[in-house]
Every structure is written in structure tokens, then in C-alpha cells.
Amino acid sequence: MRVLSHPRLSIIVPVHDAAAHxxxxxxxxxxxxxxxxxxxLIVVADGCRDRSAAxxxxxxxxxxxxxWPPRGPAHARNVGAAHARAPLLGFVDADVCVHPDAxxxxxATMARGGADAVIGTYDDAPPAPGAVSRxxxxxxxxxxxxxxxxxxxxxxxLGAMSTARFRQLGGFDAQRYPTPSIEDVELGYRLVRAGGTxxxxxxxxxxxxxxxxxxxxxxxxxxxxxxxxxxxxxxxxRPDEGAHLGVGRHDRMTLALTxxxxxxxxxxxxxxxxxxxxxxxxxxxxxAIVLDAPLHRFVYRRAGARVALAGIALRFVHxxxxxLAVAGAGASRLRRRRPREVHGxxxxxxxxxxxxxx
Numbered sequence: 001m002r003v004l005s006h007p008r009l010s011i012i013v014p015v016h017d018a019a020a021h022x023x024x025x026x027x028x029x030x031x032x033x034x035x036x037x038x039x040x041l042i043v044v045a046d047g048c049r050d051r052s053a054a055x056x057x058x059x060x061x062x063x064x065x066x067x068w069p070p071r072g073p074a075h076a077r078n079v080g081a082a083h084a085r086a087p088l089l090g091f092v093d094a095d096v097c098v099h100p101d102a103x104x105x106x107x108a109t110m111a112r113g114g115a116d117a118v119i120g121t122y123d124d125a126p127p128a129p130g131a132v133s134r135x136x137x138x139x140x141x142x143x144x145x146x147x148x149x150x151x152x153x154x155x156x157x158l159g160a161m162s163t164a165r166f167r168q169l170g171g172f173d174a175q176r177y178p179t180p181s182i183e184d185v186e187l188g189y190r191l192v193r194a195g196g197t198x199x200x201x202x203x204x205x206x207x208x209x210x211x212x213x214x215x216x217x218x219x220x221x222x223x224x225x226x227x228x229x230x231x232x233x234x235x236x237x238r239p240d241e242g243a244h245l246g247v248g249r250h251d252r253m254t255l256a257l258t259x260x261x262x263x264x265x266x267x268x269x270x271x272x273x274x275x276x277x278x279x280x281x282x283x284x285x286x287x288a289i290v291l292d293a294p295l296h297r298f299v300y301r302r303a304g305a306r307v308a309l310a311g312i313a314l315r316f317v318h319x320x321x322x323x324l325a326v327a328g329a330g331a332s333r334l335r336r337r338r339p340r341e342v343h344g345x346x347x348x349x350x351x352x353x354x355x356x357x358x
Contacts (some may be wrong), residue, residue: 009039009107009160010084013060014076015094019050021209026059028097028206034104039090042083044076052094074172074183077156081163081171089163091156091184096206098158099123105204106160116196117188119159120204121145124302128211131310134303136217137208139311142298145202154188154198158206165196181224186232214314221318226325254291255326258319260284285316 011029015022022043029041043056043063047070056063064079073093081089090106092098102120109118121144126137144155154161156172169190177183188198261284268277289296292315300308 007038007040007086009034009088009090009103010081010086010163011039011041011090011092011103012077012080012084013041013043013056013092013094014046014073014080015043015048015052015056016046016070016073016076017048017050017052018094019048019052019055021095022052022055024209025092025094025097026056028099029092029103030059031100032098032103033100034107039103040084040086042080044080046070046073046076072174072178072183073156073180074177075174078171078174081166084163087163088160089166090160091158092206093157095209096122096158097209098206102158102204102206105201109199109201109204110160110162114197115199116165116191117154117159117161117198118204119144119151119155119198119200120206121158121200121202122208123205124298126208128209130211131303131307132214132217132314133210133212134307135299135311135314136212137210138299138302138307139295139315140208142295144200146294148200148202151198151200152188152192153185154191156184156187157208158204159184161191165191165194169194177228179224182229182232185229189232214317217314218317218321221321222325226322227328230325230328250291254288254315255319255322257284257288257291258316259323261288261316262320262323288316288319 013022013025013029026041026043030036032039040061041059043053043060045053045056045063045065047066047068049068053063053065062083064083066076066079070076077091088107088110090103105120106118109115122137122141124138124141126134128134128137169187172183172187174183177186191198261281264280264284265274265277268274268280271277289312292312295315296308296311299311
């Protein structure tokens with residue numbers, strides 16, 4: 001383990017059985033234009049059963065091996081942050097290859113804007129083949145570039161935060177998010193509610209190595225992203241400052257149109273007006289495609305017609321998953337708020353017992 005005297009930036013990379021990508025991600029960090037004496041590298045191997053820890057040992061300043069079973073990236077990042085010695089924490093996922101200027105941009109953006117945190121984006125050259133992988137990574141890049149400037153959520157795939165602010169907030173909520181989820185989004189919301197500022201720098205970029213499948217994407221969107229995100233929004237007030245990544249006005253409009261496209265045929269069939277219901281559904285889908293035209297043009301220019309056409313269908317699938325998440329989160333909240341039936345004799349006033357629950 002190499003010990004730096006006074007690092008200005010601590011890069012934390014959580015990893016769980018990602019040896020296939022980790023070597024490339026660490027090599028990209030080593031190729032950074034920021035002098036190696038300026039930053040330290042901390043890799044946290046979270047219950048790894050592959051060669052991830054051994055790969056990191058040859059590169060990182062500090063490798064922390066956590067025992068099986070894995071406790072999730074939120075916990076791993078918190079452990080890494082506890083060992084960090086720099087005033088700025090940088091978070092990079094184990095399947096992201098940062099661009100050479102990324103670490104320097106982290107520090108420059110924080111210093112120039114007086115922000116408490118900065119996040120970047122994926123670039124527009126994802127290496128994984130297949131329409132699903134290329135579309136998902138390009139859609140992420142498009143969404144982040146469109147929201148450049150002040151935002152309300154953090155992103156730990158490629159982002160940085162003041163060490164003092166991070167510790168003041170208590171870090172990521174590892175208890176609520178024991179598996180990969182929206183732990184970074186939730187941390188960003190807490191930071192903004194505490195008066196902090198997060199800047200999205202679209203020139204702070206990294207290449208995402210992950211290969212997506214349709215099934216894996218749907219599972220991630222429903223279970224790890226949309227459902228907990230909707231629950232978070234319903235359980236707490238959303239920050240008022242900055243752009244809301246993934247839940248902005250445009251996203252809500254396309255989500256509403258998706259709901260109409262799904263519901264109109266059913267309602268039409270119930271009322272004996274199937275043709276009218278189908279017409280309304282097709283109109284809603286067409287309007288959603290028009291609203292998403294900038295996204296589809298972006299994908300077409302970077303990946304061609306085949307990926308762009310697949311992206312139209314994948315976007316609809318994504319919105320469908322989000323609609324299901326909204327419905328599920330809303331129903332769950334209503335169940336929690338509905339008073340349960342009380343049996344037996346009500347307690348005497350002031351006797352300290354409570355028979356009805358909300």
C-alpha cells in the first residue's frame with residue numbers, strides 16, 4: 001500500500017465480482033492527466049469471490065476486503081470514505097473508464113462553482129455490442145447532457161462530493177439500500193435539502209463497460225430504480241432546487257402518455273368502443289415519440305437507424321415499467337395510510353394504549 005502525504009482527492013471504487021471490467025477501469029484511472037501525487041485510490045472489494053481484490057492490489061493505494069456476503073455499494077463506499085484522507089471524495093463505479101481529464105475536471109468544477117458535489121455522465125461511445133446496451137448507455141448520456149448545470153440528485157457512477165459534507169450527512173444510507181439501487185439519488189436529495197449544491201458537468205465523462213440485456217434492464221428499472229425512487233419521492237419532499245434527473249416535466253409528460261396508451265384500449269373495451277380506445281392509444285404513443293424526438297435523433301446519430309428504432313420500443317418499455325412503479329408505490333402508500341379495523345373495546349382516554357394503527 002502506497003501512502004500519499006497530502007492527497008487532494010480520494011477516489012473510491014466499490015467492486016463486487018467485477019474482475020472482467022475492473023482492470024480496464026483502474027487502467028483508465030492510472031492514465032489520468034491529474035498528477036498521481038494529487039490523488040489516492042481506494043478500492044473496496046465487497047464480498048468478492050473472484051480476482052477483483054488481487055487486480056486492485058497492484059494499482060490501488062488501499063484495498064479493503066469486506067467478507068462475504070456482500071453488503072452493497074452504499075456500504076462499500078461508506079467504508080472507503082471512512083479511510084479517505086482528502087478533502088474531496090470521488091466515486092467511480094468498477095465498470096466505468098474515466099476520461100483522462102475526469103479527475104482534474106472534478107476538482108476544477110468544484111473549485112470554480114463553489115459546489116458541494118459534482119456529477120458527470122457516460123460518453124457516447126459505449127463498447128458493449130447489442131441494441132439494448134448501446135441504447136441504454138446513450139439514453140443515459142443524453143439525459144445527463146440535457147440537464148447540465150445545477151441538479152438535485154447525486155450520481156455515484158462518476159461524481160465527487162466534499163468530504164466534510166459527505167460526513168456531515170452520514171454518507172450513503174446503507175441500511176435502506178443494501179443492494180445496488182438509488183442510494184446516490186437519495187444522498188443527493190439530502191444534500192440539497194441541507195442547503196448544498198450539486199453541479200452536473202456534461203464534459204466530466206466516462207465510458208460505461210456494462211453489457212445490458214432486455215431482461216436485466218427491465219429488472220433493474222423496476223426493482224432497483226423506479227420502484228424505490230417513487231417510494232422516495234412519496235415518502236419525502238423532493239428538493240426544489242435544480243433539475244430533477246429522471247423525474248422532470250418531460251419525463252412526467254411521456255409517462256402520462258404511456259399511461260393513456262395502456263389504459264385507453266382497456267377502457268374502450270369495457271365501454272364497447274374498442275376502435276376509439278385503440279385510436280386514443282396510438283395517438284398517445286405517437287405524441288410520446290414526438291416528445292422524445294431529440295433523444296431518438298441523438299441515438300440515431302451515434303448508433304444508426306437499427307439502434308434508434310429499437311430505442312423507440314425500449315423507451316416505451318422503460319416508461320411502462322415506470323408506470324407500474326408509480327402505481328405500485330401509490331398503492332403501497334395508500335395501504336400504509338389506511339386505518340386498520342379495530343376489534344374489541346376502545347381504550348380509555350389517556351390509558352396509554354393505542355389500538356388503531358395507520
